Amino acid sequence: MTSIPATKAAISALKIEQRVERDVKAGIPEVDRRNHTESEESLRSYVVREIIGRVHENRQAELDAELESRNEADIRQLFQELKNTDSLVEKKVSSRMASLVSGLKRSAQEFSALRMDLEIFRHRNGITREALYRESKILHYSVIFFIVIMETLLNAFFLSKGSELGLVGGFFQAFILALVNLGLAAFMAFSLRNVFHQNYARKAVAGMLFLCVLVAAATFVLGVGHYREALEHDPFTASQLAISSLLTEPLAIRDFNSWIMVVVSAIALILLAAKFFVVDDRYPGYTSITRRVKGMQRAWSRAYENAVDGINDVADDLQDELADTEKNIRAQFIQFKASVERSEEIHRHYQEDIVKAQGLLDELIRYYQSYSTRMMNRRAAYFGELLRFELDKLPCLNTTGLEQHKRDLAAFEVLIDELDRVYDEAIATVNTRCDIAQSSLAGLVDRLELDHGLRRA
Structure with missing residues (x-):
């Protein structure tokens, strides 16, 4: 970033000594005047254009970058999503439940059909005992x-x-x-x-x-x-x-x-x-069909366990997603607050740069006068007396959006105070909905077992 240069560097860049020699030869005005000389305008132009202008350009670029980063913050949207956890949970749990219910019904039908085959096999072959096998x-x-x-x-x-x-x-x-x-x-x-x-x-x-x-x-x-x-x-x-x-x-x-x-x-x-x-059992074919039935029975038990695990996985995923959202809100708030503070600091530094630039201009005037005195053994009358920055004519930083973001920051601070409560309510919503889903699965399994004759009432 361009900063206020040292006095010696400015003297060298402006070639003040050569200007003094030239002005001395041309004669320095001794009367009171309202117009600036060419040397005075050169000093002003150098400080305003080369120093303040470039500092303004860099400070403005920094402000614009901070503004852009704050515009990317979506704290309100994320907070609203956290508050609307009910709809998100209902959507994901319902979608997963539909898949699980379909799989359980299909497994129950397959298990029931295989048990029916076993009963038919027993009836046709007159078997009233369980199969004996290793x-x-x-x-x-x-x-x-x-x-x-x-x-x-x-x-x-x-x-x-x-x-x-x-x-x-x-x-x-x-x-x-x-x-x-x-x-x-x-x-x-x-x-x-x-x-x-x-x-x-x-x-x-x-x-x-x-x-x-x-x-x-x-x-x-x-x-x-x-x-x-x-x-x-x-x-x-x-x-x-x-x-x-x-x-x-x-x-x-x-x-x-x-x-x-x-x-x-x-x-x-x-x-x-x-x-x-x-x-194998001594009756031919009895062991084979019994093994298939028991295998399907184990598969039916695993299907229910997997369904419960599936609901638990949904709960874990939702909780992880809510935790990430909560962390994201806090991280964006910290960045937003730091950006607002950084913008204010940039604006303050620019005002300090103007003061430093005025001081540099005063140093350049004094050097001009002292060098002229050494050459003519008398003071360069009136030189630089009229050189003062007219602040309303200096370039100002464009702080569009900063005031609004300050008001947003105040609103975000209130939001952050409520964040813990909203997050806890969202987690509780997830746990409650998943408990209800697991209870529904247990009821569905009981009903399927009764309807398909997989167990007695």
Whole structure:
């Protein structure tokens, strides 16, 4: 910003010494006069135009910037929004409630339809009890994996002797045998479960399938023993020898280790079949539909919990929004007040600049007179006696809007005094409306459960 320069700088800029020498040569007027000389007008013009003019320009730019910043303040609008929290809360909560209610009704219909399917399934199949099954699938598969690995390790020890790759080859052969056992056990459990079906044709087919799988499983287990025994005689023709021995004399296994393999495979087969059978209810299909119903029941409970959480989220968002509005009002008020004070300070500084400029002009006159005295040994008569600023002719700062903003500031101070009360009322409105919404959700859930038969009255 341009400021009042030092006297020496002004003397140098005006070249006063050269002016004095020129005026001396031209003769200084000694009579009283009303008109200014050219040198006097130059000093006045320099101070008014170069000093005060530029200071005025910069001070005015600062005032305009402060005015612009105050015009951007929307304290009244924000305060009014805070007072009109009811409409904002009603709009947001109603919008969210419509979505939540729609989702709950859809979930209730799906849950009711699936429960109806379960009841129809029970009625068609004559079932009056609850389904018996294992909830944890992880534990189920963990036990199966453990049985398969233990069978593989035990059989690998017995098969490694006749394998070209030793223990590694025995392990892979034993693992393949364990997988076959796993498949047979799954078929046995499937066929045995269908034996309990109320449809006699299906029951008969399932019984025959079970006997076939049982015979195949027994044949396979005995074949494992024959194969282990054949490995002792000739590893290269063990498969042919085992099949031939199995077909002619199924129980003619003379090697003790081979019988151990038969027992291990049989036990693993029985355990796997039992595990596959007991993991689900003995009636086929009952476990599947029951799992779906219970899954939908959990989904229905989660839907209600999510709806309550959704209302709480709306309340949190509204409270955060109100808090931001309250902070914004206070921040804008502080900035507005500081801007008004800054504008008054700018205006005061400009008045001080005028006084300083007048002092500078007086210093320049005195220097002119003293330098002229040194040259002529007498005073430069009357020089500068008429040079005084006519204040009404100096440029004034445009303070348009400042007085109005001072009145606004007084109104804002009253508003800030009420801000805490209005904010507390707005928060209370949010909490009350959300509590009402949650109560409505609870009532809606009770009504939906009664209307769709999800619970008894």
